[in-house]
Amino acid sequence: MNGATDDVNQAIAGELQLMDPRVRASRERAARLLDPEFVEVGGSGRRWTYESMLAELADHPGSSAAGPHYEPSKMSGVLLAPGLVHLTFETVLGERRTRHSSIWRRSDRSADWRMYYHQATRVPPGAD
Template identity: 60%
Template sequence: MSHETDEVREAIAAELRLMDPSVRATRSLARQLLDPDFVEVGASGRRWTYEEMMAALPGLDGTAQDGPLYEPSRFTGVLLSPGLVHLTYETTSNGERARRSSLWRKQDPASAWRMYYHQATPVPPAIA
């Protein structure tokens, strides 16, 4: 269920920017989109902290313009409370699918939306 509010649309736009290879390859741009308290549980099961992600992001999948990119689909979102949006969606990259969930938070009205938490779950080929 999607509740298309301005906040949800802004969080989706930020999520899409974070998938942009030029953003992923540029720490200063990625830093604008990741919350300092960021944590991720990746599709591999690995837990990432903000510092680990900032160090590794330029070398991860989806960074090279000529390499595999993330193709997102089925975005849904809901404003959980003022300044907190939950997004769910799917990605395909290099023939592999994942279901994803992100929490985006905005600390105050003048600040930008930043990803606070992200989780990716691989989808086996036989699952629709």
């Protein structure tokens, strides 16, 4: 496996972990996957920061073992530069389908990949 493929696969593994209800329900586990400079623009248009996301993630849909879970598909990624991966994918959560774009980075201070940026866009019913 070449370095670019390995980096993309590590970012994908992190993305999948963030969809796991056990990780979403744990501030400590989620904090290890989000970059301290994390920013998200959610499907609602709300802007999230590292602190606001960690404060509320456990209450978001997909965070309960008893509730609906994220079903990802069409996940792919590209190495943009050393230590920087861009992922795109879709999810279904209950009846809601969403398209996602995320940027994962690995800093010189850490060997771990962390989500730096995330954008979610809801897909209207019937849209391709």
